[in-house]
Amino acid sequence: MDFTNKVVLITGASSGIGAATAIYFSKLSAKLALTGRKENNLKKIALYCEKAKGIKPLTIVADLTEDIDVEKLVKETIEHYGRLDVLVNNAGVLTTGGIKDTNMEKYDRVMSTNMRAVYHLTMLCVPHLSASKGSIINVSSIVSSKANTIYLPYNISKAALDHFTRCVALELAPDGVRVNSVNPSFVKTNILKDMGLTEDQIELLVQNIVSRTPMKKTVEANDVAGVIAFLASDQAKSITGSCMSVDGGSILY
Template identity: 40%
Template sequence: MQRFDGRVVIVTGAGSGIGEATARRFVAEGARVVLTDSVADKIDAVVASLPEERATAVVTDSSDYGQVAVMVQETVQRYGRLDVLVNNAGTITQGTVQDTSVEDWHRVIETDLSGVFYGTKAALEHLLESKGCIVNVSSVSGLAADWRMSAYNAAKGGVSNFTRAVALDHGKDGVRVNAVAPGFIWTVLTSDGEPHRLSDEFAGRIALGRGGLPEEVAAAITFLASDDARFITGVVLPVDGGTMASNGQPAQA
């Protein structure tokens, strides 16, 4: 399919995992994609494996509004337009409130939540012009809470409701805003060199009985960004193998 032929897309946090898979999917469907990450080597390696005329790397710290604004402006100057923004860059910290340092709290909130605001603010004038769309990457952790992840839960919960709010504000302007909420997805961070095998306890929480793949989240993101989803806005779509279908009680024998 070439659903994005002629369109220009920004994907933040595109150096690995969901961001990389999403950038690859957009390129495969005809888009010209700007990949951002705070680590140059990561996005350079991804871009080097893609068609030269379809992918560009721009080193950007998504927690720095100045850098984000410059990246968006460079994108529009290079390609003449912007059609899709995927706010994917994120980080995580674990621990109770007592365990979480103020520095870690700010790092997670600035990257995971403020970064979504920064990208949206910098891109919106161009998306209003193109009648484009935004897809944010939230999490099932933004729909319900986890043990020992209060900072991450706060940030992703903010992303989910920010998505709905911006969808309300700009729907009549022709800009759609949605989010995906991945569950357990196999990435470099989650696999840590181990085979793709979940513990029985973890697998038992997922209706499909397995972890997801970055490409499966990318498929949902590109759907929401496409004209196939032209009457969908303000949605936070779980891509979680059925995790959120449960009320939390254990499976019955």
């Protein structure tokens, strides 16, 4: 795969799957526009990316729940590069709680980041992606179709994101724009620390998940990054509207 002269915009690029995806694309010679809320982390990831092929990424600190930041992100990317070829909607938040122990604040926070921000950013990027006949990859989750009682708002947001993927893929297919999602199972990222879990709690969670995974291992962020790059590449030129599991077989249970 080669992304020479291709511009790739990645949200949530300061850590986790987004950071791994940024580094993966940098090794494939992509021109990167990276955004996240944590400026220091974002700059560190940008340095890693620059070392790969000597191409300095554009970094934009933004909160995607703020409309003005979303507009700024698209504006600065186009002003800097003059085009957009790939949009990776990766930014997301996770909260715990089922219908008995949740509240509307949790629901609104998750849906605002995981679905509304994706809708808004994609809408603004569509004219530029249509011009380049580009590609959109949404980072979803296997919980979009595999029920649990622990993360209700998150589960709902990812189910919505999958259907968004299919509907937008259908709408943009005549314009030559492909839209797909990747649906990982558990990936050990900073999102768990952000929720307040201790290292011991995270390790116990990892052991529990591995024991229930057919391949008996966790999914690595780089595994997901590789699938994202594949879906964005010409190798996947006939794939659109797909929700591709990256889960070690977890969806089979």
